[in-house]
Amino acid sequence: MRTPRRAPRSDALENRARIIEAAQAAFTGDPSASLQAIAKAACVGQGTMYRHFPDREALLLAVYRDELEALVAAAPLLLHEYGPLEALRRWFERLAADGRVAGGASLAVDAATRIGRPHPPIVAALDLLLRAGKEAGQVRPDAEAEEVLSLGSCLWRTDGWSTDGTTPCPERGTRMLSVIIEGLRAEARH
Amino acid sequence: MRTPRRAPRSDALENRARIIEAAQAAFTGDPSASLQAIAKAACVGQGTMYRHFPDREALLLAVYRDELEALVAAAPLLLHEYGPLEALRRWFERLAADGRVAGGASLAVDAATRIGRPHPPIVAALDLLLRAGKEAGQVRPDAEAEEVLSLGSCLWRTDGWSTDGTTPCPERGTRMLSVIIEGLRAEARH
DNA sequence: ACCTGAACACCGTTCAAGT
DNA sequence: ACCTGAACACCGTTCAAGT
Secondary structure (H helix, E strand, C coil): CCCCCCCCCHHHHHHHHHHHHHHHHHHHHHCCCCCHHHHHHHCCHHHHHHHHHHHHHHHHHCCCCCHHHHHHHHHHHHHHCCHHHHHHHHHHHHHHHHHHHHCHHHHHHHHHHHCCCCHHHHHHHHHHHHHHHHCCCCCCCCCHHHHHHHHHHCCCHHHHCCCCCCCHHHHHHHHHHHHHHHHHHCCCCC | CCCCCCCCCCCHHHHHHHHHHHHHHHHHHHHHCCCHHHHHHCCCCCCHHHHCCCCCHHHHHHHHHHHHHHHHHHHHHHHHCHHHHHHHHHHHHHHHHHHHHCCCCCCHHHHHHHEEEEEEEHHHHHHHHHHHHHHHCCCCCCCCHHHHHHHHCCCHHHHCCCCCCCCCCHHHHHHHHHHHHHHHCCCCCC
């Protein structure tokens, strides 16, 4: 049933590319930019936007495809270089850092996770890290990737910035990440 | 400057009460019910709704005022009966359980926290628990209430329900809470 | 002093009509 | 086969006009 699919028309490809480009720019300016505004910026009818990307999440995945793939690829590399817990910490640190810049890939991770339908490759990457930690006896055996991802999704809430109106407070994220990592340790079950 | 404030007109009071009642019903049906629909259900013009509650969060706080106060009051009681960590666990458990029923008080906590402007009494209650834990040497000294609340706000995401389409999975929440509690312990700093 | 409801500026989504 | 853009059913928010 392979769905042979003839090559798409060239104008469709151009439109698709222009939409992604416009979305990229829009999201870095305002993570909650409207699809309507993006369509206009891309000089494309709303219907066209809709045909290519049935919803906001699909567009986010397309825009941050490369970053997401890089993040997935980073998991085994980190495991090769560090112990499981440190690899886990650095992986999340990277994801969170991505979220602190406007319009990072964590935008896509967050949207998908919040819908309750997290991006499978991301879950798989996290699962790889957790599995390695469990085999090394360093991570509690009952930790599940989806849950940990849900826990981690608070790390890139840049809203908590400035009750005082000043600093972006990156050490808050570091501290929260530290709580998660310590909480995942295999020791001291009570 | 005490703002002496004459007693409000009786029709204003009635409207206010009717709005809260309608919102209560609407939120338990659908947590993201529109203000417009609530105004209509309360037989009130949109302007009236707006006068009483300038935004969605104000309405949420009013609807769940009693539950929020009960939650705040529970903190010292739990501390009286249990050790700091167990009290902390039960406090969050209660907040999360509240979130699993449709339209619980955690709706208000969540909305406020997500805006980056968490409900101060709730933060104070959590701070009380953390402070007791630190004094007992059981909670890591760098834990901050706002951060922990932000971490905990993933506990009542009922979205992760059913990838398999079946169970409400309350043990997922228990497990995530356990990770947070263990991560807050004062031991094993690395 | 308070309420009403039309009006404004937006959303996401659909769909007949075009090429 | 793909695109366009008007149209639909909604939002939150405001504000002149009423009582």
